[in-house]
Amino acid sequence: MIIEAGKNFLRFLFFILLQVTIVRHLDLGIFFNPFVFIAAILMLPFRLNKSIVLLVAFATGLIIDMFYNTMGMNAAACTLMAFCRPAILRFYAPAGEYNADANATVGSMGLRWMLSYAGTLIILHHTVLFYLEMFSMHNFFTTLFKVVLSGIATLILILLTQSLFFRNAS
Amino acid sequence: MYGIIAFLRKFYFAVLFVVLEIISLIFVFSNNYYHEAGYFNSSNKIAGTVYSAYSGVTTYFNLKKVNQQLADENARLLHLASEIKDTSAHKKIPKTNPFGQEFNFILAEVIDNSTNLPNNYITLNGGSDQGIGEGMGVISPEGIVGVVVKVSSHYSVVMSLLHKKALVSAMFKKSGTFGTLSWGEKMDYRFATLAQIPMSEKVRVGDTIVSSGFSNTFPKGIMIGEVESVKEIPEQYFYTVRVKLSTDFKNLRYVYVVSDLRKIEKEKLEDDAANGLNEKAK
Numbered sequence: 001m002i003i004e005a006g007k008n009f010l011r012f013l014f015f016i017l018l019q020v021t022i023v024r025h026l027d028l029g030i031f032f033n034p035f036v037f038i039a040a041i042l043m044l045p046f047r048l049n050k051s052i053v054l055l056v057a058f059a060t061g062l063i064i065d066m067f068y069n070t071m072g073m074n075a076a077a078c079t080l081m082a083f084c085r086p087a088i089l090r091f092y093a094p095a096g097e098y099n100a101d102a103n104a105t106v107g108s109m110g111l112r113w114m115l116s117y118a119g120t121l122i123i124l125h126h127t128v129l130f131y132l133e134m135f136s137m138h139n140f141f142t143t144l145f146k147v148v149l150s151g152i153a154t155l156i157l158i159l160l161t162q163s164l165f166f167r168n169a170s
Numbered sequence: 171m172y173g174i175i176a177f178l179r180k181f182y183f184a185v186l187f188v189v190l191e192i193i194s195l196i197f198v199f200s201n202n203y204y205h206e207a208g209y210f211n212s213s214n215k216i217a218g219t220v221y222s223a224y225s226g227v228t229t230y231f232n233l234k235k236v237n238q239q240l241a242d243e244n245a246r247l248l249h250l251a252s253e254i255k256d257t258s259a260h261k262k263i264p265k266t267n268p269f270g271q272e273f274n275f276i277l278a279e280v281i282d283n284s285t286n287l288p289n290n291y292i293t294l295n296g297g298s299d300q301g302i303g304e305g306m307g308v309i310s311p312e313g314i315v316g317v318v319v320k321v322s323s324h325y326s327v328v329m330s331l332l333h334k335k336a337l338v339s340a341m342f343k344k345s346g347t348f349g350t351l352s353w354g355e356k357m358d359y360r361f362a363t364l365a366q367i368p369m370s371e372k373v374r375v376g377d378t379i380v381s382s383g384f385s386n387t388f389p390k391g392i393m394i395g396e397v398e399s400v401k402e403i404p405e406q407y408f409y410t411v412r413v414k415l416s417t418d419f420k421n422l423r424y425v426y427v428v429s430d431l432r433k434i435e436k437e438k439l440e441d442d443a444a445n446g447l448n449e450k451a452k
Binding site for chain 2: 017024029069132
Protein backbone atom coordinates (compact mmCIF):
# COMPACT_ATOMS: atom_id res chain seq x y z
CA MET A 1 0.00 0.00 0.00
CA ILE A 2 2.72 2.44 1.06
CA ILE A 3 4.97 1.26 -1.76
CA GLU A 4 2.10 1.83 -4.18
CA ALA A 5 1.55 5.36 -2.86
CA GLY A 6 5.28 6.10 -3.07
CA LYS A 7 5.41 4.89 -6.65
CA ASN A 8 2.51 7.14 -7.58
CA PHE A 9 4.10 10.10 -5.83
CA LEU A 10 7.39 9.60 -7.67
CA ARG A 11 5.50 9.34 -10.96
CA PHE A 12 3.85 12.69 -10.25
CA LEU A 13 7.19 14.27 -9.40
CA PHE A 14 8.70 12.88 -12.59
CA PHE A 15 5.91 14.13 -14.87
CA ILE A 16 5.69 17.58 -13.25
CA LEU A 17 9.44 18.12 -13.59
CA LEU A 18 9.35 16.78 -17.16
CA GLN A 19 6.57 19.26 -17.93
CA VAL A 20 8.06 22.41 -16.39
CA THR A 21 11.67 21.92 -17.42
CA ILE A 22 11.75 20.13 -20.77
CA VAL A 23 8.29 20.14 -22.39
CA ARG A 24 7.64 23.78 -21.47
CA HIS A 25 10.74 24.81 -23.39
CA LEU A 26 10.20 22.69 -26.49
CA ASP A 27 8.93 25.82 -28.24
CA LEU A 28 7.07 24.30 -31.18
CA GLY A 29 5.10 27.45 -32.01
CA ILE A 30 1.74 28.69 -30.77
CA PHE A 31 -0.27 25.67 -31.97
CA PHE A 32 1.75 22.95 -30.28
CA ASN A 33 1.55 23.31 -26.56
CA PRO A 34 1.66 19.79 -25.09
CA PHE A 35 0.80 19.08 -21.46
CA VAL A 36 2.39 15.72 -20.82
CA PHE A 37 2.03 15.91 -17.01
CA ILE A 38 -1.63 14.82 -17.19
CA ALA A 39 -0.25 11.31 -17.78
CA ALA A 40 0.40 11.18 -14.02
CA ILE A 41 -3.34 11.61 -13.40
CA LEU A 42 -4.27 9.18 -16.19
CA MET A 43 -1.96 6.54 -14.71
CA LEU A 44 -3.40 6.62 -11.19
CA PRO A 45 -4.70 3.16 -10.12
CA PHE A 46 -8.15 2.39 -11.56
CA ARG A 47 -9.54 1.42 -8.15
CA LEU A 48 -8.35 4.52 -6.31
CA ASN A 49 -11.16 6.43 -4.59
CA LYS A 50 -12.49 8.91 -7.13
CA SER A 51 -12.64 11.79 -4.63
CA ILE A 52 -8.93 11.33 -3.95
CA VAL A 53 -8.26 11.42 -7.70
CA LEU A 54 -10.25 14.66 -7.86
CA LEU A 55 -8.23 16.29 -5.07
CA VAL A 56 -4.91 15.05 -6.46
CA ALA A 57 -5.80 16.39 -9.93
CA PHE A 58 -6.78 19.77 -8.50
CA ALA A 59 -3.50 20.03 -6.56
CA THR A 60 -1.42 18.96 -9.56
CA GLY A 61 -3.18 21.54 -11.73
CA LEU A 62 -2.40 24.26 -9.19
CA ILE A 63 1.29 23.29 -9.15
CA ILE A 64 1.47 23.51 -12.95
CA ASP A 65 -0.41 26.85 -12.80
CA MET A 66 2.24 28.09 -10.42
CA PHE A 67 5.00 27.37 -12.94
CA TYR A 68 3.03 28.69 -15.92
CA ASN A 69 1.53 31.71 -14.11
CA THR A 70 -1.88 30.62 -15.40
CA MET A 71 -3.56 30.77 -12.02
CA GLY A 72 -6.45 28.30 -11.79
CA MET A 73 -6.70 27.34 -15.48
CA ASN A 74 -4.88 24.02 -15.23
CA ALA A 75 -6.57 23.32 -11.90
CA ALA A 76 -9.98 23.76 -13.55
CA ALA A 77 -9.02 21.60 -16.54
CA CYS A 78 -7.50 18.80 -14.43
CA THR A 79 -10.45 18.75 -12.02
CA LEU A 80 -12.90 18.31 -14.88
CA MET A 81 -10.71 15.59 -16.32
CA ALA A 82 -10.64 13.73 -12.99
CA PHE A 83 -14.41 14.14 -12.67
CA CYS A 84 -14.98 12.51 -16.05
CA ARG A 85 -12.37 9.78 -15.58
CA PRO A 86 -14.62 7.19 -13.86
CA ALA A 87 -17.24 7.53 -16.61
CA ILE A 88 -14.59 7.25 -19.35
CA LEU A 89 -13.10 4.20 -17.63
CA ARG A 90 -16.54 2.58 -17.52
CA PHE A 91 -17.22 3.50 -21.15
CA TYR A 92 -14.01 1.92 -22.44
CA ALA A 93 -14.07 -1.00 -19.99
CA PRO A 94 -12.89 -4.23 -21.63
CA ALA A 95 -15.13 -7.31 -21.74
CA GLY A 96 -15.55 -8.42 -18.16
CA GLU A 97 -13.75 -6.08 -15.81
CA TYR A 98 -10.40 -4.33 -15.37
CA ASN A 99 -7.81 -6.72 -13.91
CA ALA A 100 -6.71 -5.92 -10.37
CA ASP A 101 -3.15 -5.27 -11.51
CA ALA A 102 -4.05 -3.42 -14.73
CA ASN A 103 -2.87 0.16 -15.24
CA ALA A 104 -3.16 2.82 -17.92
CA THR A 105 -0.21 1.88 -20.10
CA VAL A 106 0.05 0.43 -23.59
CA GLY A 107 1.78 -2.63 -22.12
CA SER A 108 -1.10 -3.40 -19.81
CA MET A 109 -4.19 -2.34 -21.76
CA GLY A 110 -3.10 -2.33 -25.38
CA LEU A 111 -2.57 0.53 -27.82
CA ARG A 112 -6.17 0.87 -28.99
CA TRP A 113 -7.58 1.17 -25.48
CA MET A 114 -4.83 3.63 -24.50
CA LEU A 115 -5.43 5.83 -27.55
CA SER A 116 -9.17 6.13 -26.88
CA TYR A 117 -8.90 6.53 -23.08
CA ALA A 118 -6.00 9.01 -23.09
CA GLY A 119 -7.25 10.74 -26.25
CA THR A 120 -10.68 11.49 -24.78
CA LEU A 121 -9.35 12.87 -21.49
CA ILE A 122 -6.58 14.85 -23.22
CA ILE A 123 -9.10 16.56 -25.51
CA LEU A 124 -11.28 17.37 -22.46
CA HIS A 125 -8.35 18.87 -20.58
CA HIS A 126 -7.01 20.86 -23.54
CA THR A 127 -10.44 22.21 -24.49
CA VAL A 128 -11.03 23.65 -21.02
CA LEU A 129 -7.48 24.94 -20.67
CA PHE A 130 -7.10 26.64 -24.05
CA TYR A 131 -10.56 28.21 -24.10
CA LEU A 132 -10.02 29.59 -20.60
CA GLU A 133 -6.66 30.86 -21.77
CA MET A 134 -8.15 32.67 -24.74
CA PHE A 135 -11.18 33.64 -22.66
CA SER A 136 -13.16 35.13 -25.53
CA MET A 137 -14.62 33.01 -28.31
CA HIS A 138 -13.03 35.50 -30.69
CA ASN A 139 -10.57 32.97 -31.96
CA PHE A 140 -12.89 29.99 -31.72
CA PHE A 141 -11.45 28.05 -34.66
CA THR A 142 -7.85 29.01 -34.00
CA THR A 143 -8.22 27.69 -30.46
CA LEU A 144 -9.98 24.54 -31.70
CA PHE A 145 -7.08 23.96 -34.07
CA LYS A 146 -4.73 24.40 -31.13
CA VAL A 147 -6.71 21.94 -28.99
CA VAL A 148 -6.45 19.27 -31.68
CA LEU A 149 -2.78 19.79 -32.59
CA SER A 150 -1.62 20.12 -28.98
CA GLY A 151 -3.75 17.10 -28.06
CA ILE A 152 -2.00 14.99 -30.66
CA ALA A 153 1.38 16.24 -29.44
CA THR A 154 0.46 15.43 -25.83
CA LEU A 155 -0.72 11.94 -26.78
CA ILE A 156 2.47 11.18 -28.72
CA LEU A 157 4.65 12.48 -25.89
CA ILE A 158 2.75 10.43 -23.29
CA LEU A 159 3.09 7.22 -25.33
CA LEU A 160 6.77 7.98 -25.91
CA THR A 161 7.46 8.66 -22.24
CA GLN A 162 5.59 5.51 -21.23
CA SER A 163 7.51 3.34 -23.65
CA LEU A 164 10.79 4.81 -22.39
CA PHE A 165 10.24 4.92 -18.65
CA PHE A 166 7.16 2.92 -17.68
CA ARG A 167 7.43 -0.19 -19.81
CA ASN A 168 7.16 -2.59 -16.89
CA ALA A 169 5.01 -0.43 -14.70
CA SER A 170 2.99 -2.43 -12.21
CA MET B 171 -31.03 18.92 8.09
CA TYR B 172 -31.14 15.15 7.51
CA GLY B 173 -32.07 15.94 3.97
CA ILE B 174 -28.85 17.97 3.46
CA ILE B 175 -26.67 15.23 4.99
CA ALA B 176 -28.35 12.57 2.88
CA PHE B 177 -27.89 14.74 -0.19
CA LEU B 178 -24.19 15.32 0.55
CA ARG B 179 -23.69 11.59 1.16
CA LYS B 180 -25.26 10.69 -2.11
CA PHE B 181 -23.65 13.38 -4.23
CA TYR B 182 -20.40 14.14 -2.34
CA PHE B 183 -18.34 13.42 -5.46
CA ALA B 184 -20.30 15.90 -7.58
CA VAL B 185 -20.33 18.45 -4.75
CA LEU B 186 -16.57 18.16 -4.28
CA PHE B 187 -16.14 18.59 -8.03
CA VAL B 188 -18.29 21.73 -8.11
CA VAL B 189 -16.48 23.24 -5.11
CA LEU B 190 -13.02 22.64 -6.65
CA GLU B 191 -14.14 24.04 -10.01
CA ILE B 192 -15.54 27.15 -8.34
CA ILE B 193 -12.25 27.69 -6.47
CA SER B 194 -10.30 27.32 -9.76
CA LEU B 195 -12.57 29.68 -11.65
CA ILE B 196 -12.41 32.30 -8.88
CA PHE B 197 -8.63 32.24 -9.34
CA VAL B 198 -8.97 32.47 -13.13
CA PHE B 199 -11.44 35.33 -13.24
CA SER B 200 -10.31 37.43 -10.31
CA ASN B 201 -8.84 40.55 -11.85
CA ASN B 202 -5.88 40.61 -9.58
CA TYR B 203 -5.22 37.03 -8.71
CA TYR B 204 -1.76 37.83 -7.42
CA HIS B 205 -3.40 39.18 -4.29
CA GLU B 206 -5.91 36.37 -3.84
CA ALA B 207 -3.43 33.61 -4.53
CA GLY B 208 -0.25 35.34 -3.47
CA TYR B 209 1.92 32.27 -3.30
CA PHE B 210 0.89 30.30 -6.36
CA ASN B 211 3.06 31.87 -9.05
CA SER B 212 6.57 31.44 -10.33
CA SER B 213 8.08 34.00 -7.91
CA ASN B 214 7.81 31.48 -5.06
CA LYS B 215 10.76 29.52 -3.77
CA ILE B 216 9.88 26.16 -5.35
CA ALA B 217 9.32 27.46 -8.87
CA GLY B 218 12.25 29.87 -8.54
CA THR B 219 14.63 27.13 -7.45
CA VAL B 220 13.56 24.77 -10.26
CA TYR B 221 13.86 27.51 -12.89
CA SER B 222 17.25 28.67 -11.54
CA ALA B 223 18.60 25.13 -11.70
CA TYR B 224 17.21 24.70 -15.21
CA SER B 225 18.59 27.98 -16.49
CA GLY B 226 21.94 27.10 -14.88
CA VAL B 227 22.11 24.19 -17.33
CA THR B 228 20.77 25.93 -20.43
CA THR B 229 22.52 29.25 -19.92
CA TYR B 230 25.40 28.17 -22.15
CA PHE B 231 23.29 27.44 -25.20
CA ASN B 232 22.68 31.03 -26.29
CA LEU B 233 25.81 32.68 -24.90
CA LYS B 234 27.03 33.69 -28.33
CA LYS B 235 23.87 35.62 -29.12
CA VAL B 236 23.74 37.22 -25.67
CA ASN B 237 27.37 38.33 -25.98
CA GLN B 238 26.55 39.91 -29.31
CA GLN B 239 23.61 41.80 -27.76
CA LEU B 240 25.72 43.10 -24.89
CA ALA B 241 28.56 44.12 -27.22
CA ASP B 242 26.09 46.00 -29.43
CA GLU B 243 24.69 47.75 -26.39
CA ASN B 244 28.19 48.72 -25.23
CA ALA B 245 28.92 50.22 -28.63
CA ARG B 246 25.69 52.20 -28.56
CA LEU B 247 26.32 53.51 -25.05
CA LEU B 248 29.90 54.48 -25.92
CA HIS B 249 28.54 56.38 -28.88
CA LEU B 250 26.02 58.14 -26.64
CA ALA B 251 28.71 58.97 -24.07
CA SER B 252 30.92 60.52 -26.72
CA GLU B 253 28.03 62.68 -27.91
CA ILE B 254 27.48 64.00 -24.40
CA LYS B 255 31.20 64.85 -24.13
CA ASP B 256 31.04 66.82 -27.38
CA THR B 257 28.20 69.02 -26.23
CA SER B 258 29.80 69.61 -22.86
CA ALA B 259 32.40 71.79 -24.54
CA HIS B 260 29.64 74.24 -25.40
CA LYS B 261 27.13 74.01 -22.60
CA LYS B 262 26.83 72.61 -19.13
CA ILE B 263 25.64 69.01 -18.83
CA PRO B 264 22.31 68.92 -17.01
CA LYS B 265 22.49 67.03 -13.75
CA THR B 266 19.65 64.70 -14.61
CA ASN B 267 20.14 62.08 -17.28
CA PRO B 268 19.25 62.80 -20.91
CA PHE B 269 15.71 61.54 -20.37
CA GLY B 270 15.01 64.30 -17.86
CA GLN B 271 14.07 61.83 -15.18
CA GLU B 272 16.14 59.99 -12.68
CA PHE B 273 16.06 56.27 -13.14
CA ASN B 274 17.94 53.45 -11.54
CA PHE B 275 18.63 50.32 -13.60
CA ILE B 276 18.79 47.04 -11.69
CA LEU B 277 20.41 44.13 -13.51
CA ALA B 278 18.50 40.83 -13.36
CA GLU B 279 18.86 37.45 -15.02
CA VAL B 280 16.00 35.77 -16.88
CA ILE B 281 15.52 32.25 -15.49
CA ASP B 282 12.28 31.44 -17.26
CA ASN B 283 10.56 32.82 -20.32
CA SER B 284 7.96 31.79 -22.85
CA THR B 285 6.84 33.25 -26.19
CA ASN B 286 4.24 30.80 -27.50
CA LEU B 287 1.39 31.16 -24.99
CA PRO B 288 -1.51 33.66 -25.20
CA ASN B 289 -0.24 35.22 -21.95
CA ASN B 290 3.50 35.05 -21.49
CA TYR B 291 5.39 35.70 -18.28
CA ILE B 292 9.08 36.01 -17.51
CA THR B 293 10.65 34.94 -14.20
CA LEU B 294 13.69 36.92 -13.02
CA ASN B 295 16.41 35.88 -10.62
CA GLY B 296 16.11 38.96 -8.41
CA GLY B 297 13.42 40.31 -6.14
CA SER B 298 12.66 42.85 -3.44
CA ASP B 299 16.08 42.22 -1.83
CA GLN B 300 17.65 43.61 -5.01
CA GLY B 301 15.33 46.62 -5.01
CA ILE B 302 12.84 45.29 -7.56
CA GLY B 303 9.24 46.31 -6.93
CA GLU B 304 5.84 45.67 -8.47
CA GLY B 305 4.93 48.00 -11.32
CA MET B 306 8.52 48.63 -12.46
CA GLY B 307 9.36 48.46 -16.15
CA VAL B 308 11.77 45.88 -17.56
CA ILE B 309 14.03 46.54 -20.55
CA SER B 310 16.66 44.52 -22.38
CA PRO B 311 19.76 45.74 -24.19
CA GLU B 312 17.60 45.79 -27.35
CA GLY B 313 14.36 47.34 -26.14
CA ILE B 314 11.41 47.09 -23.78
CA VAL B 315 10.40 43.73 -22.31
CA GLY B 316 7.53 44.08 -19.82
CA VAL B 317 6.33 45.12 -16.38
CA VAL B 318 6.98 43.48 -12.99
CA VAL B 319 3.70 42.13 -11.56
CA LYS B 320 4.85 40.14 -8.54
CA VAL B 321 7.98 40.06 -6.39
CA SER B 322 9.20 37.81 -3.63
CA SER B 323 12.46 38.35 -1.78
CA HIS B 324 14.60 36.61 -4.43
CA TYR B 325 12.46 36.26 -7.55
CA SER B 326 10.06 38.33 -9.57
CA VAL B 327 7.41 37.68 -12.23
CA VAL B 328 7.26 39.98 -15.24
CA MET B 329 4.22 40.36 -17.47
CA SER B 330 5.86 40.14 -20.87
CA LEU B 331 4.91 42.56 -23.64
CA LEU B 332 3.68 39.31 -25.23
CA HIS B 333 0.57 39.27 -23.03
CA LYS B 334 -3.05 40.01 -23.89
CA LYS B 335 -3.29 42.62 -21.13
CA ALA B 336 0.04 44.36 -21.80
CA LEU B 337 -0.30 48.01 -22.86
CA VAL B 338 2.57 50.45 -23.46
CA SER B 339 2.41 54.12 -24.31
CA ALA B 340 4.56 54.43 -27.44
CA MET B 341 5.47 57.21 -29.86
CA PHE B 342 7.18 57.95 -33.16
CA LYS B 343 10.74 58.96 -32.42
CA LYS B 344 10.86 61.59 -35.18
CA SER B 345 7.53 63.37 -34.54
CA GLY B 346 6.47 62.49 -31.00
CA THR B 347 3.01 61.36 -32.15
CA PHE B 348 1.91 58.77 -29.65
CA GLY B 349 -0.46 55.82 -29.40
CA THR B 350 -1.05 52.64 -27.44
CA LEU B 351 1.02 49.57 -28.17
CA SER B 352 -0.32 46.10 -27.48
CA TRP B 353 0.45 42.55 -28.57
CA GLY B 354 -1.57 41.77 -31.67
CA GLU B 355 -4.24 39.12 -32.17
CA LYS B 356 -1.92 36.92 -34.19
CA MET B 357 0.28 36.07 -31.21
CA ASP B 358 3.54 36.34 -33.12
CA TYR B 359 6.45 37.00 -30.75
CA ARG B 360 8.13 39.30 -33.28
CA PHE B 361 5.32 41.83 -33.77
CA ALA B 362 3.05 44.19 -31.83
CA THR B 363 0.27 46.60 -32.83
CA LEU B 364 0.35 50.37 -32.34
CA ALA B 365 -3.20 51.72 -32.43
CA GLN B 366 -4.82 55.15 -32.64
CA ILE B 367 -2.22 56.97 -34.68
CA PRO B 368 -3.99 60.02 -36.25
CA MET B 369 -4.02 60.10 -40.04
CA SER B 370 -2.21 63.42 -40.00
CA GLU B 371 0.94 61.48 -39.14
CA LYS B 372 3.05 60.56 -42.17
CA VAL B 373 3.88 56.96 -41.31
CA ARG B 374 6.68 55.31 -43.25
CA VAL B 375 7.82 51.72 -43.12
CA GLY B 376 10.97 51.57 -41.01
CA ASP B 377 10.08 54.51 -38.74
CA THR B 378 11.40 54.05 -35.22
CA ILE B 379 8.93 53.55 -32.34
CA VAL B 380 10.08 54.33 -28.81
CA SER B 381 8.46 54.54 -25.37
CA SER B 382 6.73 57.84 -24.68
CA GLY B 383 7.54 58.03 -20.97
CA PHE B 384 4.00 59.14 -20.10
CA SER B 385 3.28 56.27 -17.74
CA ASN B 386 6.55 56.52 -15.75
CA THR B 387 6.94 52.75 -16.12
CA PHE B 388 9.55 53.21 -18.83
CA PRO B 389 11.86 56.18 -19.35
CA LYS B 390 11.12 58.22 -22.45
CA GLY B 391 12.88 57.08 -25.61
CA ILE B 392 13.49 53.40 -24.88
CA MET B 393 13.54 51.47 -28.16
CA ILE B 394 10.43 49.41 -28.99
CA GLY B 395 10.73 48.61 -32.68
CA GLU B 396 10.22 49.67 -36.28
CA VAL B 397 7.13 50.14 -38.44
CA GLU B 398 6.52 46.97 -40.44
CA SER B 399 3.26 47.89 -42.17
CA VAL B 400 0.36 50.36 -41.88
CA LYS B 401 -3.38 49.76 -41.99
CA GLU B 402 -5.97 52.51 -42.41
CA ILE B 403 -9.20 52.49 -40.43
CA PRO B 404 -11.11 55.11 -42.49
CA GLU B 405 -14.27 55.33 -40.39
CA GLN B 406 -12.19 56.20 -37.34
CA TYR B 407 -9.58 58.41 -39.03
CA PHE B 408 -6.82 56.39 -37.41
CA TYR B 409 -3.93 54.25 -38.53
CA THR B 410 -3.13 50.91 -37.00
CA VAL B 411 0.56 50.22 -37.29
CA ARG B 412 2.21 46.81 -37.15
CA VAL B 413 5.50 47.14 -35.31
CA LYS B 414 8.46 44.78 -35.58
CA LEU B 415 9.76 44.49 -32.03
CA SER B 416 13.45 45.21 -31.50
CA THR B 417 13.65 42.89 -28.49
CA ASP B 418 14.39 39.30 -29.41
CA PHE B 419 12.05 37.64 -26.89
CA LYS B 420 13.42 34.19 -27.65
CA ASN B 421 16.91 35.15 -26.55
CA LEU B 422 16.41 37.09 -23.34
CA ARG B 423 19.20 36.59 -20.83
CA TYR B 424 20.03 39.80 -18.99
CA VAL B 425 17.49 42.54 -18.44
CA TYR B 426 17.34 45.81 -16.51
CA VAL B 427 14.53 46.60 -14.12
CA VAL B 428 13.82 50.32 -14.23
CA SER B 429 13.24 51.89 -10.86
CA ASP B 430 11.90 55.44 -11.00
CA LEU B 431 13.62 57.25 -8.16
CA ARG B 432 11.22 60.16 -8.34
CA LYS B 433 8.33 57.78 -7.87
CA ILE B 434 9.80 56.72 -4.54
CA GLU B 435 10.46 60.35 -3.66
CA LYS B 436 6.90 61.29 -4.55
CA GLU B 437 5.42 58.43 -2.57
CA LYS B 438 7.59 59.30 0.43
CA LEU B 439 6.48 62.90 0.21
CA GLU B 440 2.84 61.85 0.11
CA ASP B 441 3.34 59.52 3.07
CA ASP B 442 5.10 62.24 5.04
CA ALA B 443 2.34 64.69 4.29
CA ALA B 444 -0.28 62.20 5.41
CA ASN B 445 1.66 61.42 8.60
CA GLY B 446 2.12 65.12 9.29
CA LEU B 447 -1.58 65.71 8.98
CA ASN B 448 -2.30 62.80 11.31
CA GLU B 449 0.06 64.16 13.95
CA LYS B 450 -1.50 67.59 13.69
CA ALA B 451 -4.91 66.05 14.13
CA LYS B 452 -3.72 64.58 17.43
